[in-house]
Amino acid sequence: MTLLDSVLKPVLARLKFPRSGVPALGEGRYRALIDNVAIQNRRLWGLVVMLIVLLGLALYGLHRARQALPPVHIPPELRFGATLAWGEVPLPNVYMFAGYIFQQLHLWRADGHADYGQNIFKLQAFLTPRYRAELEADLDWRARRGELQGRIRQLAPLPGQGFEAKRVEPLGAGRWRVWVDFAIDETVKGMAVKQTLVRYPLEIVSMDVDPEQNPWGLALDGHGGELPVRLREEDVKRSFTGGAPQANAPKETAHARS
DSSP states (O other): OOHHHHHHHHHHHHOOOOOTTSOTTOHHHHHHHHHHHHHHHHHHHHHHHHHHHHHHHHHHHHHHHHHHSOOOOOOSOOTTOOOOOTTOOOHHHHHHHHHHHHHHHTOBSSOHHHHHHHHHHHTGGGBOHHHHHHHHHHHHHHHHTTOSTTEEEEEEEOTTOOOOGGGEEEOSSSEEEEEEEEEEEEEETTEEEEEEEEEEEEEEEEOOSOTTTOTTOEEEOOOTTOOOEEEOHHHHHSOOOSSSSSTTOOBOOGGGOO
């Protein structure tokens, strides 16, 4: 026996090699471990599916809640705070809505024949069905008279004639009458055809039908049976006292309300 054999033999005798083809931990134990991992995977997948379902229900509930709750109107002046009832619309918000939507409705950038109808369609969510029908009739009347072809129009608020509490009259039951002063500038093929100052009476109603399309919850409802009034320079300089500046102020015709 060599010296190498005398050293390695005791070491090799202590090592126990598994028989060929038999796992060291046993085949049954391996199968149990694999089955346990498969069960845990199925449980985890079930948990994932349940969480996805709960997330979907939460998102659906949030969407429904947005449609069910009235919009919250924040007054523009917050330096002194404000206390509002749920669903109450501050008067500055009513005034701002009326002026902005009416201005966009009558903004004809390139051709009144195309822009007027497109604006009515684009802003229909902010118009009552009655007022939309009135505007479409006005569009048809003007088109038949050839007043819209090539006409460019813009309405600009008069400087210093912004919101005053007297310019918004609550009528009750979610309805307001607003007076907004605009400078109208119209051109046809670069030639000025109308430059005047007009005070528009506008009626606003609460119409919370589709918050996705109309987050204001308000809609224009026409002129409330009144006609716009042309303003003179002295009328603009005087403080607003409500309605027409004077009894003999020139009125717009029925089809010249805009």
